[in-house]
Amino acid sequence: MYDKEQARKVHEEKERWEETTVQKALSRFPERYEKFTTISGKPVERLYTPDNVVDLDYFRDLGFPGEFPFTRGPYPTMYRGRLWTMRMFAGFGTAEETNERFKYLLAEGETGLSIAFDLPTLYGYDTDAPEAEGEFGKCGVAVSSLRDMEILLDGIPLDEITTSMTINSPAAVIWAMYIVTAEKRGIPRRVLGGTIQNDILKEYIAQKEYIFPPEPSMRLVVDTIEFAANEMPRWHPISISGYHIREAGSTAVQELAFTLADGFTYVEAALERGLDVDAFAPRLSFFFNVHNDFFEEIAKFRAARRIWARAMRDKYGAKNPRSWTLRFHAQTAGCTLTAQQPENNIVRVAIQALAAVLGGAQSLHTNSMDEALALPSEKAVRIALRTQQIIAHETEVTNTIDPLGGSFYVEALTNRMEEEANEYFRRIESLGGVIPAIEKGFFQQEIADAAFRYQLEVDAKRRIIVGVNEYVEEEPLEIPLLEMDPEGYDRQVRRLQELRRTRDNREVTRTLHEVREAARNGKNLMYPILDAVAAYATLGEIMGILREEFGEWEEPVWF
Amino acid sequence: MNTRSAPSVEELITAALAGDRRALARLITIVENDGEQARAVLQRLYPHTGRAHIVGITGAPGTGKSTLVNAMAREYRQRGMTVGIIAIDPTSPFSGGALLGDRVRMKDLVGDPGVYIRSMATRGSLGGLARATDDVVLVLDAMGFDRILIETVGVGQAEVDIASSAHTVIVVEAPGLGDDIQAIKAGVLEIADIFVVNKADREGADRTFMALQTMLGLGPRTVRHHGRAMRVDMPEGTHEGWRPPIFKTVATRGEGVPELVDAVEQHRHFLEESGEMARRESERAAHLLDHILRDALMARLLERVPEGNFEATVERVAAREIDPYAAVEHLMHEAALEAE
Amino acid sequence: MASSRKVRVLVAKPGLDGHDRGAKVVARALRDAGFEVIYTGIRQTPEAIAEAALQEDVDVVGLSILSGAHMALVPKIMRLLKEKGLNDVLVLVGGIIPDEDVPKLKALGVKGVFGPGTLTTDIIAFIRRELNLDTEEAPKAA
Incomplete structure (x- = not known):
């Protein structure tokens, strides 16, 4: 250049x-x-x-927004045309409570839903399963059956908004519940817009919310990708996620490289199923963390778009430019929030959110200041949302596209990110690919090493965390905490038990049998799961069948 | 620990022999930490030992040893036998600390009163591990566990040392760990009574299996004799020799594990029938005695040598002022231990 | 012969929450401080944790819980530890614990509660202090 x-x-x-x-x-x-x-x-x-x-070639490496290699942005007008989607991840307690929170957020100007499920739901257990003890409604909303989903989405215009659901191992079942809820209201599945996270690889790598071994898990993912390609043109059947990899302690380049390597693995699995790359690639979406190192984060997003575009066009032979474009949701880094002096978290989140915007995010969640202490209160969530609105409307950073493009530092960082990610791709390749590397603990070890190194730096004050290892105050701050409905658990369990009594149990048995058959014979599982969900088979029942058929995964330990 | 109320060793032994697992756990700690009390415990327990069959499971990291141990223990439980497990991980040479992670793979055994799992760090160097392992084995043996499974670190000398601690040694291999043949290290081949190709559902399992078969089939059969593996050419079918069988397992699903456990039992049978058990037992006894005697003599010597003299002698040897043989003579003299 | 005593610590994650970054970082830091750390992995039941603490004869049990289920899980673990006669084990809890729950956990017998941002050096110092490791002249047999 x-x-x-x-x-x-x-x-x-x-x-x-x-x-x-x-x-x-x-x-x-x-x-x-x-x-x-x-x-x-x-x-x-x-x-x-x-x-x-000096080796940067403007046309080869940067190009123009909305054009290959998309370094400067996935869309030609970016935020001048339309602001990013302000999507606040929410969910706790019963479906009724979360439904109320959704309506509140939409009234406050949120533009898309994002559903957090509780741990039993994430692991495919019904609320009253013994494994679920103590976990009901803690990290999200409990959804054990179609009945809960109907309550959760009550009064929400599913044909107007888009919904993101953070669900992985049981993604197919939860998605089926969403689809059936809409269809029962007369909204056809093809108009539904949204995302299921459905990224099982990063669960093995980082978040550990896996159930089945990698192989059947990948098969389920490809089933959903295939289903979306055939039936749900507006839905993103997967959100390939670096967020959790970063939260587990990875570096920025590890987040970038491991996420994209996961993405390539899904592409290859779908190709192996016989799908046409341009039939599914435009619906793949990404989810990144946005951490504290402002410029490093911006470089990460720019490099991600460039690497993806190059691989999709040159390696996987995609013809449709939409297959080349990496679009992503970003969330501010939960792991940077401190329990000490929690109001400082508002500032951290604001700076991180600004980096996401300057990096060209398509949607954004901003964390609440009290998340290192408890589930976010309504007030804390509102401040977090207002932070995005201030960036969108007061800072004027949205006036031009990729304003940091051409910065010597940012371009040098972007180049280095790409080089180092490529180096990781080579190492993963030499281990036999992503799944063998998971089985060998490669990612887990890399991340654990990085997390430990970082902690040692903090312990040694080589890195200052305000309020933690410097500028420490003893005075505790009163943070109002979210009060959950104390009757919620009992109500949920009663509802579940009544459901099991009153539904057509012959139909449940029949449809569950179909699920088992499909699990065995390799037919796309989405169709029998839709039938089972519609018959009000519970999440635990459907996942239980799959647990029996696929077995459960236990990871080797790496520190 | 000084924060604890300390029941006497005698109380602990009585309680442990009556089935108190808490007391058993504390006895193992005492034995592992060595010292006066350890000697007392082992002396008291020795008459109760000699009943358990001791199985060593070794193999490189990543072969799935813990999972295999887990599956074998489950199989033994189904056969009505109780199982003690010792799972060993390395001590960090820098800090002296250790991360012991084998229990992760043994979750389904936890609630079972017929199973006892103890994680051990290698701690000391040079045979210290073998000594501590033997001692903990004695404790578990005295408590009446029918089978004791020892999972080794899987690297270095410890892999070979297991031969002197166990009656039956299982060497575990798995596909995809690199070069098929190279993975089977010299020395390990000789100590194996049984081979296992674990993760047999993986690509390359057949190759690993065949590589093993070739090595065993073409090479001379081996018989262990007086603590050393000896290569003996022996006509096939003679029952003086034990031809190490090879098994395929998928430990995560328990596949092949009943057959493996059958083989361990057959091997036990063979040891008894052939008189090899008696040989191995005296071998184990010699080994044990050797360790204890060395430690005792060394301790005696250090007690008698004036403070600091040992270290000073080491320095003089290092500085080439005297040779090590003269140094030993000197130390023996100081301790009044020289030959009369 | 001089005897050696090692402090043994069980690091466990009860409940369903799989976020093991903190547990692993702490486990590693404790190892580097010279402790023997028994790591039991994620998704542990209270029964499994108490039984592992017993079998391993640990001095310290560290529980990592980020899901908010601590008020359901910790009381159960404390009860089981007592039932098994492990009254003198030092129990620590780390994770996202609201201030108002800290006194409740301490009343159950939990000695230390550590939130996000805790330095590992502080956890190590706390254990050393509670076990009187710094005041002892020579370690004695258990």
Whole structure:
């Protein structure tokens, strides 16, 4: 991008500057650290100049928004046309309570739903299962059957909004419940818009909410991708997620590389099923973390778009430009929030959210300041949403596209991200691919190492966390906590028991048998699951059949 | 620990022999930590030992040893036998701490009163592990566990050392760990009584199986004799020799495990019938005695040598001031232990 | 012969929550502080945790719970530990624990509660203090 001769001159001049002006200053005022690094531990130079990005080719590496390789943005007008979707992840207690929270959020200006399910639901257990003890409604809403889903979505215009559901192992069943709820209200499935997370690979790698071994899990994912390709043109059947990889302690480049490697694995699995790449690739979506290191994060998003576009076009032969485009949801980093001085979290979230916007996110969740203490209160959620609205309407950063493009530092970081991600792809390849690498504990080990290194840096005060290892205050702060309906659990269990008594149990048995048959004979499981859900078979019953057929996975331990 | 009320060793032994698992756990700690009390415990328990069949399970990391141990224990429980498990992981040479993670793979055994699992760190160096393992085996044996399964670290000398602690040694292999043949290390081949190709549902399992078969089939059969594996050419079918069988298992699903356990029992039978058991027992006894005697003599010596002299002698040897043989003579003299 | 005593710590994650970053980081830090750490993995039942604590004869039990289920799980674990005679084990809880629950956990016998942002050095110092490790001159047999 820069004239070689000029870059060489800049390089020489930079050396001169280092040796003279900088040296003089250093002899009087040494720098604060001997080495400066990104939060991921990557070295950062004192100054970035054209010679750091001398090989950058504008057309090859950056291009224009909405055009290959999409480094500057997936859409031609970006936020000048339409702001990102402000999508707040919410859910707790019973379906009734969460339904109320959804209506509140929509009234406050939220533009898309995002459903958090409780742990029993995430593991495919009904609320009254013995394994679910103590977990009801804690991290999200409990949905054990179609009945709960109907209550959860009551009064919500499913044909107007889009809904994101954070559900993985049981994604097919929960999605089926959503579809049946809409269809019973007369809304056909083809108009429904939204996303199921459905990214099982990152569960093995990071979040550990897996149930089945990798192989049958991948089969379920491909079943849903195939179903979406055939029946649900507006739905994203998977949200390939780096968020949890980062929360588990990875570096930015590990998040980037592991997420995209997962993405390639899904593409290859769908191709193996015989699907046409352009039939499903446009509906793949991504979900990234947005952490504290402002520029590193922005570079990560830009590199992600470029790597994906290149691979989809050049490696997988996609023809449709929409197959090349990486679109992503971002969430501010829960792991950066502190229990100490929780109001400081508002500031952290604001800065992270700004990085997501400057990185070109399509939708965004901002965390609430009290999340390191408990489930977010209504007030804390509102402040988090207002943070997005302030960025959208008051800062004017939305006026132009990719405003940091061309920054020597950001472009150099973007290049380095891509190079280092490619290096990881090679290592994963040499282990035999993503699933063998999971079985060998490669990702788990890499992440655990990075998490431990980071903690040691914090312990040693090499990294300052305000309010944690510096600027510590003893005075506790009163944070109003969310009060959950104390009767909620009993009501949910009663509803479940009544359902099991009053539904047509012959139909339940028949449809569950069909699910088992499909699990065995390899036919797409979505269809029998839809039938079972419609017959009010519970989540635990359907997943129970699959547990019997597929077995359960236990990971080897890596520290 | 000083925060604990300490029942006497005698009380603990009585309680443990009566089935108190808490007391058993504390006895193992005492034995593992060594010292005066440990000696007292082992002396008291020794008459109760000698009934358990001791199985060592070794193999490289990633072969699924823990899962196999888990599956074998379940199989033994179904056959009505009780099982003690010792799962060993390495101690960090830098901190002296350890991360012991084998229990993760043994979740389904936890509520079973017929199973007792103990994680151990390698701690000391040079035979210290073998000594501590033997001692803990004695405790579990005295408590009446029918079978004791020892899962080794799977690396280094410990893999071979298991041969002197166990009656039956199972060497575990798995496909996809790199070069088929290279994975089977020298020394390990000789100590195996039974081979297992675990993860047999994986690609490459047949290759690993055949590689093993080839190595065993073409090579001379081996018989262990006086603590050393000896290569003996022996006509096929003679019952003086035990031809190590190879099994395929999928431990996560329990596949092949009943057959494996049958083979362990057959091996036990063979040991008894052939008189090999008696040989191995005296081998184990010699080994045990050897360890205890060395430790006792060393302790005696250090007691008698004036403080600091041992270290000083080491330094002099390192500085080439004296040779190690002269150093030993000198130390023996100081301790008044020299030959009369 | 000099005897050696090692502090043994059980690190466990009860309940369904699979977020094991904190548990693993703490396990590793404790190992590097010279402790023997028995890690039991995720999705542990209270029964399994209490039984493992017993079989492993640990000095410390560290529980990591981020799901909010601590008020259901911890009382049960404490009860089972007592039933098994493990009255003198030092129990610590780490995770997302609202301030108002801290006194309740302490009343159950939990000695330390550590929230997000806790330095591992603080946890190690706490254990050393509670077990009187720094005041002892020479370690004695158990």
